[in-house]
Structures are given as C-alpha cells and as structure tokens.
Amino acid sequence: MGEPDPTDWRSDWDAMVAAVGRDFGDGTVVYGADPVTVSDIRRFLEPLEFDCPLHYDRDAAAQAGLPGVTLPYTAVMSWSIPPMWSPGDPPLFDDDSRDAQPARSPINNTDPGPGPKTTGFFATELEMDFVRPVTVGERIGRRGRKLLACVPKETSVGRGAFLTFESEMVTGTGEVVARMRSVAFAYVPRPAGGWDGGAA
Amino acid sequence: MSAGLPVRDGTGQRYFEDVRPGQPIEPVPYPLTVYRLVMAAGGNRDFNSIHHNGDYARSTGAPDMYASTAFLLGTWERAVRDWIGNAGTIRSIRGFRMRQFNLVGDTTRVLGHVASAELRDGVGVVVLELRSENSKGLTVGPGQVEVTLPVRDAVTAGSPADSEEQTVNER
Numbered sequence: 234m235g236e237p238d239p240t241d242w243r244s245d246w247d248a249m250v251a252a253v254g255r256d257f258g259d260g261t262v263v264y265g266a267d268p269v270t271v272s273d274i275r276r277f278l279e280p281l282e283f284d285c286p287l288h289y290d291r292d293a294a295a296q297a298g299l300p301g302v303t304l305p306y307t308a309v310m311s312w313s314i315p316p317m318w319s320p321g322d323p324p325l326f327d328d329d330s331r332d333a334q335p336a337r338s339p340i341n342n343t344d345p346g347p348g349p350k351t352t353g354f355f356a357t358e359l360e361m362d363f364v365r366p367v368t369v370g371e372r373i374g375r376r377g378r379k380l381l382a383c384v385p386k387e388t389s390v391g392r393g394a395f396l397t398f399e400s401e402m403v404t405g406t407g408e409v410v411a412r413m414r415s416v417a418f419a420y421v422p423r424p425a426g427g428w429d430g431g432a433a
Numbered sequence: 434m435s436a437g438l439p440v441r442d443g444t445g446q447r448y449f450e451d452v453r454p455g456q457p458i459e460p461v462p463y464p465l466t467v468y469r470l471v472m473a474a475g476g477n478r479d480f481n482s483i484h485h486n487g488d489y490a491r492s493t494g495a496p497d498m499y500a501s502t503a504f505l506l507g508t509w510e511r512a513v514r515d516w517i518g519n520a521g522t523i524r525s526i527r528g529f530r531m532r533q534f535n536l537v538g539d540t541t542r543v544l545g546h547v548a549s550a551e552l553r554d555g556v557g558v559v560v561l562e563l564r565s566e567n568s569k570g571l572t573v574g575p576g577q578v579e580v581t582l583p584v585r586d587a588v589t590a591g592s593p594a595d596s597e598e599q600t601v602n603e604r
Contacts, residue, residue: 266478280472280504281463283511287519297519305514306523307506311477332482332489340481353493355483356502359529366522390494422494 242421246385246394248347257346258378262403266316268372269304277308287366294368303366309402309411312373315339346380351393351419358416364409372405381414392428393420446518449550449557449582458545458561461512465500465537477503487537499534500541505573509563512543513578516561520583524558528576539567548577557582 267273274288286293287303294302304312317335318325325335367373382397395418402411463469467485474485479501482489490498500508506529513523535541545563552558559580565573 276472276476277507278476280469280476281507281511283507283514285511285514285519293519305507305510307503307510307526308477310506311479311503314478317480332486332492334482334489335480338480340479354481355531357531359502359506360525360527361506361529362525363523420494422492 242387242392243385245349246383249380249383249394249396250385252347253380253383255346256377256379257398258376258400260377262374262376262407263313263315264372264374264405265312265314267312269312269367269369271302271369273312274302274304274308274369277305277311299366299368301368301370303368306363306366306411307361309363309367309373310413312367313375313402348383348394348396348419349421351421353391353393353420353422354417356415356417357395360414362412364411367404367410373410374403374405376401376403376407382416386418388418388420389423390418391420391422393418446520447516447582449552449559449584452547452550452557452559452582454547454549456547458512458516458547458563461508461515461543462540463500463508463542464540465535467498467537470498470500470504470537473501473504473507477501477507479503495534496536497534498537502531505529505531505535505541505565508541508543508565509573509576509578512545512563513561513580517559517580517582522581524579524581526576526578528574530576531573533567533569533572535565535567535572539569541565541567541572545578552584555584557584 271289278288283305287297287299288305289302291302317338323336325337327336377400379399380396381399383394385394395416397414397416399414401409402413403409471485474480481501483493483495483498484501485498487498509526510523543563543565545561548560548562550557550559559582561578561580562575563578564571564575
C-alpha cells in the first residue's frame with residue numbers, strides 16, 4: 234500500500250472510515266422542537282390517512298391500557314427533530330432565488346464529522362426497536378450518534394459514502410423509548426456532463 | 434376464515450389464535466401526489482427539498498421529488514396497525530431498506546404476510562414480512578416487523594390455529 238492518491242475521491246473519506254466506532258453525539262441529548270400534542274399527531278396522521286384511535290382518542294387509549302393518547306411508534310424520529318428556527322436565531326431565509334435552501338436545517342447532513350463536504354443526502358435503510366409508546370405531553374430527544382460504518386461508493390446519483398449511525402430516542406427524563414440504526418448516503422451529485430465534463 | 438385475507442372479531446381486534454404463517458395483510462395503496470408529499474413534509478417535519486420540490490430533487494440526481502423516510506415508515510406502520518388492531522403493539526422494524534425512490538406521480542403499495550407466529554411467555558409474537566412496491570417494482574424492504582397480538586385465552590392458548598408447533602416458520 235502506497236500513499237493515498239489525492240485524485241481518488243474515495244480517499245476523501247479515509248478520515249471518516251477511521252472514525253468508525255466514534256460517538257459524534259458525545260452523550261448529550263438533542264431534543265425535538267416541541268412536546269407531543271394531539272394536534273401535531275393529527276398532522277402526522279393526515280397524509281397517511283392513518284385511522285387508529287390510540288392516536289387521537291383518550292378513551293380508546295385508556296381501554297388499551299395506555300396512559301394517554303400515543304404517538305405512532307415510527308413518529309419518534311420526527312418528534313426528535315430540533316426546530317428549524319427559534320426566536321433570537323439569525324434569519325433562515327436570506328435568499329429569494331426559487332430553490333434556495335434555508336441557511337440551516339437540522340435534518341441535512343450538517344455535521345459530517347471528518348468526512349468531506351457533500352450536498353446530497355438521503356436515508357437508505359433503517360432499523361428500529363421500540364421500548365414503549367410515547368404519550369402526549371412527552372418530549373423526545375436523540376442521544377448518541379455512533380458511527381457504525383462508512384462505505385465510500387459511487388452510485389447513479391453521485392459519489393459519496395453510506396454512513397451507518399446508531400442513536401437512542403429518549404424522553405425528557407432520559408428514559409429510552411426507542412433505538413434506531415440508520416444508513417444514509419451522503420454524496421456529491423453527478424455533474425450533468427459527467428465527472429470529466431463530458432470529455433470522455 | 435376467508436381463503437385470502439384474515440378476519441377480525443366483532444370488535445375489530447385480531448387475536449393470536451387467528452394467525453397463520455403465510456396469511457397476507459391487507460395491502461394499502463398510497464397514491465403519491467405533490468399535494469400529499471407537501472402535507473407529509475408539514476406533518477413529519479422532514480422539510481428536505483428532495484421531498485417536495487421536483488427541480489431541486491432533480492438537481493441532486495433523483496428523477497423527481499420522492500417520499501421521505503418518515504412518510505414511508507408511516508406507511509408501514511399504518512398497514513401494520515390496520516392489521517394488529519388497538520390491542521396490538523409494535524416491537525421492532527428490520528430490513529427497512531429503501532431500494533428505489535418512491536416517486537411522485539406513482540402509487541406506492543404496502544404489501545405483506547405473516548412470516549412467523551410464536552407464543553412467548555403468554556404473549557402472541559408475530560413477525561410480518563412487509564415490502565413496498567410501485568410501478569417500477571420493489572421500492573422498500575422486504576423487511577420484518579415484529580408485533581404482539583392479544584391471546585384470547587392466555588391460560589389455555591398454546592399455538593397458532595391449526596398448528597402443532599408452538600413456533601412456526603422461524604426466521
């Protein structure tokens with residue numbers, strides 16, 4: 234093995250590959266924007282046409298032995314997303330071009346660690362374990378962001394790496410309600426003319 | 434019991450004793466329109482533009498805007514919840530692998546069947562195998578969702594209906 238080839242885009246990911254096993258979350262809990270409310274649950278249910286009274290009817294929830302109306306299990310991910318903007322924050326929208334992106338977003342790959350800067354990012358795989366349902370009034374946060382794998386790869390959409398992270402979903406008291414392992418592809422989109430500008 | 438889809442009792446609740454490996458769950462179609470994807474982004478707070486802006490999605494290499502992970506997870510949960518009823522619980526999701534984009538202008542369908550059913554410490558534990566498909570084929574999964582179902586008679590029940598073994602079709 235010689236020195237890494239600086240023209241090889243894969244070598245840009247060497248530091249991230251070396252960081253496998255590291256917890257980028259340093260043990261702190263990053264909480265979602267708001268506690269769970271019935272009205273917010275409704276907005277989650279509507280586009281799914283998801284009709285389950287556990288998620289809107291307190292009596293039905295009580296009949297099922299639950300302490301209150303519950304969040305759909307898979308919605309813990311959404312309720313752990315921090316706010317886009319809070320009072321006192323600098324402007325989020327400072328560019329009026331049609332497809333301009335907000336200055337900040339808690340869901341894009343804004344904390345890439347030692348990996349290279351990428352502009353494309355989407356999830357590819359998930360595993361979730363649910364410890365118990367979350368009820369109205371509880372607040373959800375994400376604890377830990379342990380890197381389990383980093384696999385550089387070129388796909389049809391671009392060059393980047395598949396990153397596997399592990400986190401815990403916790404309540405305001407620190408109780409674990411779910412565990413999640415997620416794989417996402419962080420990448421540089423393929424240029425319209427190809428990587429060599431279409432010269433090949 | 435119908436030959437195809439399993440039935441529930443008069444309360445709408447499904448019980449462990451009614452379950453057999455191989456039984457299908459009711460398929461759930463989700464026509465994906467711009468309107469729906471915008472509602473989904475507002476509801477699940479995944480505002481990434483790839484999920485509601487076709488031009489932006491294309492600039493990232495995708496053919497068009499496509500459904501988010503949060504929405505797709507919800508499609509599986511709804512399909513499972515429709516099947517397990519209010520007394521069922523969901524324990525885990527495995528193999529939720531998004532293989533193709535679930536694009537706007539297409540219908541994503543969630544399909545599934547009972548992979549195994551087992552009584553553990555008096556609890557009916559069922560593993561459902563789920564997948565999502567659209568006009569291009571398989572888009573998500575196949576994955577496994579482990580759920581629990583109530584047992585009609587927790588004292589005498591021992592195995593799924595018409596089965597001589599307590600564990601059926603283990604993963």
